[in-house]
Amino acid sequence: MSFPAHRPRRLRRTPGLRRLVAETRLHPADLVLPVFVNEDLTARRPISSLPGVHQETLSSVVDLAAEALDAGVGGIMPFAIPTVRDAVGSQATAPDGVLARTTAAIKDKVGDDLVVIPDLCLDEFTDHGHCGVLTDDGAVDNDATLERYAAMGVVLGNAGADLLGASGMMDGQIGHVRAALDEAGLKDTGLLAYAAKYSSAFYGPFREAVDSQLQGDRRTYQQNSANAVEALHEIDLDAAEGADIVMVKPGLPYLDIVAAAAERVALPVAVYQVSGEYAQIKAAAERGWIDGDAAMDEALLSMKRAGASMIATYAAVDVAQRIR
Structure with a gap:
């Protein structure tokens, strides 16, 4: 029997060979850790639908940030649950609000060694759970919301944010916040644009994590899962408005969008492995159906392979520790 000269299996024979020729690698610095701070808590509270994740106190989140830094994680993304919520999300723009205080406390702890990326959105701060302010008939008012985002961005920039995670999916949000930051002398505060954020069934556990007050859904401003060209249009708009990084969210169901974004823009591309993606791996592993660590690594590697920076x-912390 005649064999071909090329035998790809030669380079799969040993762990050392496989590692040597690996085309894609995860590094701890590629990872960003989302965290949740609840203003009312005096001790950490487990989130039942996100195994291993907690609502944190202001002091425990600082310890978690230090742990992430020690593990080599690249960034931390704080979300906050305020004591008081109202129709316009007043606490989002309070200089002494929980997210501003969280941002400042983390920044004081980690300095410039861990990138701090607070969430720039109103949904955790409103009593209706939407990402913007509402009109009298209950619709999200895009342009009025931009003014709230601009004010929130300046507060978080002054608190020490390195980047702002602009996640609200309002038209024109990147340009509007960029202008407000520049006018406030915050030219070095960057914008991570959730440019292609889909209306997804995979966000379920996140709603528990932030004690969501959402009434209705977000289909009028988050993207339709059926659409890809629209996502590229959104990415183009955010890049033109001054985004420093563009993000695709969720991750695994939208790897085609990640790949297209990486080819399309000369900006770093981020991806968010959302709560439902994480939770389904954890749940299956708890039942003994899969190897949880291997499945998590494989899922994240696929995002990196698709083009995510x-x-x-x-x-993030568990994976970073395992890699190291």
Whole structure:
């Protein structure tokens, strides 16, 4: 029997060979850790639908940031749950609000060694759970919301944010916030644009994590899962408005969008492994159906292979420690 000269299996024979020729690698610095701070808590509270993840106190989140830094994680993404919520999300723009205080406390702890990326959105701060302010008939008012985002961005920039995670999916949000930051003398505060954020069933556990007050859904401003060209249009708009990084969210169901974005723009592309993606791996592993660590690594590696420069994941510290 005649064999071909090329035998790809030669380079799969040993762990050392496989590692030597690996085309894609995860590095701890590629990972960003989302965290949740609850203003009312005096001790950490487990989130039942996100195994291993907690609502944190202001002091415990600082310890978690230090742990992430020690593990080599690249960034931390704080979300906050305020004591008081109202129709316009007043606490989002309070200089002494929980997210501003969280941002400042983390920044004081980690300095410039860990990138701090607070969430720039109103949904955790409103009593209706939407990402913007509402009109009298209950619709999200895009342009009025931009003014709230601009004010929130300046507060978080002054608190020490390195980047702002602009996640609201309002038209024109990047340009509007960029202008407000520049006018306030915050020219070095960057914008991570959630440019292609889909209306997804995979966000379920996140709603528990932030004690969501959402009434209705977000289909009028988050993207339709059926659409890809629209996502590229959104990415183009955010890049033109001054985004420093563009993000695709969720991750695994939208790897085609990640790949298209990486080819399309000369900016770093981020991806968010959202709560439902993380939770389904954890749940299956708890039942003994899969190897949880291997499945998590494989999922994150697929995002990197698709073209992501960085990945937000609740598994960031665990994965970074395992890699190291």
